[in-house]
Amino acid sequence: MRQEISVHYSGPKQVVVGMSGGVDSAVTAYLLRESGYDVHGVFLCLSTAIEQTVGSRSCCSPDDAEDARRAAEQIGIPFHVVSAGDSIKPIIDYFVHDYEQGRTPNPCPLCNAQVKFAHLLRFADSIGAAYLATGHYARIRAHAGEWTICRAACRQKDQSYVLFTLDKALLQRLLLPLGEVSSKSEVRAIADIARLDMRAKLESQDICFAPHNGYAGLLERRGASGLRPGPIYSVDGHLLGEHQGIARYTTGQRRGLGIAHPEPLYVVSIDAPHNTLVVGHQERLRTDGIEAAEALWQQTVPQCFRASVQIRYASHAYDATIHLLGPGRFQAVFDTPVDCAVPGQAAVVYAEDMLLGGGWIETVHRSMDKKRNSNE
Numbered sequence: 001m002r003q004e005i006s007v008h009y010s011g012p013k014q015v016v017v018g019m020s021g022g023v024d025s026a027v028t029a030y031l032l033r034e035s036g037y038d039v040h041g042v043f044l045c046l047s048t049a050i051e052q053t054v055g056s057r058s059c060c061s062p063d064d065a066e067d068a069r070r071a072a073e074q075i076g077i078p079f080h081v082v083s084a085g086d087s088i089k090p091i092i093d094y095f096v097h098d099y100e101q102g103r104t105p106n107p108c109p110l111c112n113a114q115v116k117f118a119h120l121l122r123f124a125d126s127i128g129a130a131y132l133a134t135g136h137y138a139r140i141r142a143h144a145g146e147w148t149i150c151r152a153a154c155r156q157k158d159q160s161y162v163l164f165t166l167d168k169a170l171l172q173r174l175l176l177p178l179g180e181v182s183s184k185s186e187v188r189a190i191a192d193i194a195r196l197d198m199r200a201k202l203e204s205q206d207i208c209f210a211p212h213n214g215y216a217g218l219l220e221r222r223g224a225s226g227l228r229p230g231p232i233y234s235v236d237g238h239l240l241g242e243h244q245g246i247a248r249y250t251t252g253q254r255r256g257l258g259i260a261h262p263e264p265l266y267v268v269s270i271d272a273p274h275n276t277l278v279v280g281h282q283e284r285l286r287t288d289g290i291e292a293a294e295a296l297w298q299q300t301v302p303q304c305f306r307a308s309v310q311i312r313y314a315s316h317a318y319d320a321t322i323h324l325l326g327p328g329r330f331q332a333v334f335d336t337p338v339d340c341a342v343p344g345q346a347a348v349v350y351a352e353d354m355l356l357g358g359g360w361i362e363t364v365h366r367s368m369d370k371k372r373n374s375n376e
Helices: 023-034 062-075 085-100 108-127 168-173 184-193 215-221 367-375
Strands: 014-018 038-045 079-083 131-133 139-143 146-150 230-234 239-243 266-271 276-280 287-297 304-310 317-326 329-338 346-351 354-366
Touching: 014 023, 014 108, 023 038, 023 062, 023 131, 023 184, 038 062, 038 108, 062 079, 079 108, 085 108, 085 215, 108 131, 108 168, 146 168, 304 329, 317 346, 329 346
Parallel strands: 014 038, 014 131, 038 079, 230 276
Antiparallel strands: 139 146, 146 354, 230 239, 266 276, 287 329, 287 354, 304 317, 304 346, 317 329, 346 354
């Protein structure tokens, strides 16, 4: 069994591969070496900024570093460790601040652009490597004479959503071999052929800088302001109970509210200035549209156009009309109301499988709010 790699460049074939200690990045390095590349494995060490916690399944633990080193040895490629601890600190600060403000942050797109790919590119330049690669499930394709990110062949594993922040100029140097595989099982089968020790290793599901007890443990250590108890109100203003700190909750959350009620209630909104949760029935979460800020576009787009928008990492993309509102801002109006959109998450825009760009959800337009206002 041999996985073919779609190569979209010519010239020297030296490539730097980010190796996390997992099977995906190890198979990436193996496939590139098998395809004739001069491969260098790089493990990014974030431990100077992250307190390692026993039992944590983060992507940058000492065990992961050892797994990455051993995989590089088994593949037969040079292995390097690069310190990236200082650059992760602003990401952690942003993460804590968003939770304090009642938002639900997604640090992965920022970490990819500002930490992982930035350090890999810097290292590639330092050794004269033309290309860099990671184990992300996405594809690089040519469009109108330019390179663009597209969804992976395996839609269940597609990770293009967390790559929308990458600099467009980087794409001509980027290799993503796993974008072509059909399933995670195929990746593990390749790892078995390569006799890699971590071929059965479980995937990391945690935010890499969060301890084993979740992000709340990080907020507690940082003394975050969003951990003070406060009131829980219904959407019609009735006091229903007390929360344990707004930073412990996310919009759309149902479990753990501590409210006795005959019907399920969900967090509809978080009022950080008043330290208040507002809860209601599920239909209160239906969303007609969103407004996003700090938008980045990898393709040129018109002032108004049709596209699909993915509003969470593990969600569908919904058909919408996109309106550019000004520098770095856009509005997405969905064809039909969609599941809960959450401030702080990324809204990533696609034309079929091609990633056009994205931004950070700032304002959410709820269907029930619109209906209520029209009845007043």
